Every structure is written in structure tokens, then in C-alpha cells.
Amino acid sequence: MSDPSTILTAGTPAPDFTLHVTPDQTVSLSDFRGRPVILAFYPNDFSPVCGDQLGLYNEILSEFHKHHAELLGISVDSSWCHGAFASNRRLHFPLLADFEPKGAVAKRYGVYREHEGTAARALFVIDGDGIIRWSYLSPVGINPGADGILEALEELDSHAGAKA
């Protein structure tokens, strides 16, 4: 299911969703209309490596914020698990629980791995109008860096500049 041909690509409207961010709070993609959103799908909380993908993004949040972009992490873990993970890794961005029905959002974005029962490592940059502007499915076992995200955000900024 994590075949690159199935991942939603640039130009596609990003499917809206509402997911738990804490046990008693939800967020919707549409809440962020008007500003870019980075969606970072990842397999599971508590991966055994330090300095990994989410730790890296956490470290460079200010770079994303320069582009007024909001970073949202998504995995199939529950919001309770996300809470423990975020506090353990000192993550300063929301982690969404694609928990019930499991992986439903990952499936709609074409990045669910049926066999493993988790999302793939996949990235989407969505513009302020809710259109996917860039997407990337990382090969299994390889963390994507942030270079592609930053390029996509810069591209968005330059288009916004051209329009203005």
C-alpha cells in the first residue's frame, strides 16, 4: 500500500480530517486554512533511535515557523501514547492519533502500510488553500530529512510573492 503510485501528489486537494491531539481535544486540517501545513506521517512513537526524524523537525521548528507553517505529526498510536512520547522527547508540535478507525487518514493519503499496520514515513506540504503542493514517500527504513520540506515551503513563498 505504500507504493509511491498511491501517495497523493502535488495539485490534489488534501483530504480533510479531524483527529485527537490529546485525549479530550481534536484538530482538523481545515483549522489551519490560510497557512501552510506540513503533515509528517511516521510509523510509531518511541522508535529506538535518537536524533531521528521527529527530533530533527523539533529542532528546526523555528525554520518552519519562518514560513508560517504548522507541523503536524501523525501515527496510528493513541493520544495517550503520543502524550508520553512528546514529553519524553520534548516535542513542541502536535502529534495526531490516527487511531480509530486505525490508519484511516493514512489510507486516504495513500501512505498506509497494510502489512505492518502503520503509516509509512511520508511527508506532505499543503498550502493555505488546502492543496497538496509537495509529497514524498520515504524508502522503508530511511528517515527523510527536512530539505525537501524547506524547498517546498520556499517554493510556496515565492508563488505567494509572485501573486502579491
Place this chain on the structure above:
Amino acid sequence: MTTKQQGTLRPEVSGRDHTIGPATAAITLVEYGDFQCPHCRRAHGVLPRVMKRLGDRMRFVFRHFPITESHPNALHAAEAAESVAAQEGEKAFWQMHDLLYEHQPEWEDAQDDARILELAREAGAGPDVVAADLDSDKYEEHVKADFMSGVRSGVNGTPTFFINGRRYDGDWTSVDAFVAALEEAGP
């Protein structure tokens, strides 16, 4: 959209970098590393054997990539290494680089810079100068510039290696596998 291939080193290796080995070497290996990262410490155990196998065919470059949210002492360790380099030159930098990894358990959880300063002294630098440089954040910008170059190059954790400018996602824990990947890149 004109997107470069992800995982491409930029900027290229230049005079501001810390390098070991001939500039004319066919193979250039760049590491983005964090002195407080246990995986980087492990890589530090592998690299000397890799370099020995490849000899003059290879040049090694170290750039800073401190992940400070999880490694609170990593930034000062990197800045201290820069201070040592500014005072005593490249040989002392590499000595400090080695000392920081070898003694990592002694300073990683420390509440102050005392052990790092002792290591700077061992590397031949004046610990008072290093302490003052840390206080004034003299090399913070230098370290952060390395960090951002890593982000723009597609660093995806530490350590991240680039072989002749391309990110290497293969095995670096085995000397044989690492040497084979490096040999593939150069004549």
C-alpha cells in the same frame, strides 16, 4: 517544481571545514555529527579503521549537528571544539573531537562545562579562553551554520554521512560495508 535531489550536500566542502586527508582525494566522506550522540560515538569507533583501509584515497570532513533538545550539552561541546581549533589549530581540533567522543559518558549529563574544559586543556588549549568563548557564545553562529547546512543537505539524524556529496543511507557500523560503499564512489 524545480526540486534538487534530496540528500545532496550543500555547500560543498571548503576552507571553513575541518578535514583530514588530502584535498585531492578521490573520495570525500562528510559526517554531520553530535558529540553527545551515542550513535556518533559508535561511528567514531568505526571511522579510524575505515580511514586506515582507504589511506590517501579518502578525505574525512566533520560538520557539527548538535540536536540540543535531546542533547543539552552538545552545543557547548561543539563550540568548545571550535574554540580549541581557533586557539591551537586543526590538529588540536581533531584531538578535541576524539577526546569528546572517548569521554562522552563523563560530560553528557553534567550540569556544567567543567569536564569539557578539562578535555580542552588536554587538547592543548587554554581552558579559560574556552570558558570565555562559551560564555560569549563566540562560536555558536559557526556551529549553527553547520547545522543549517546539514538541514539543507538532508541530514536525517545523527550521524549522517555524505559520500562525494550524496547522502549515504547504508550501513556504517561495519567497516567492510562502509569501505565497500566508499570504494564504489571513487576510483
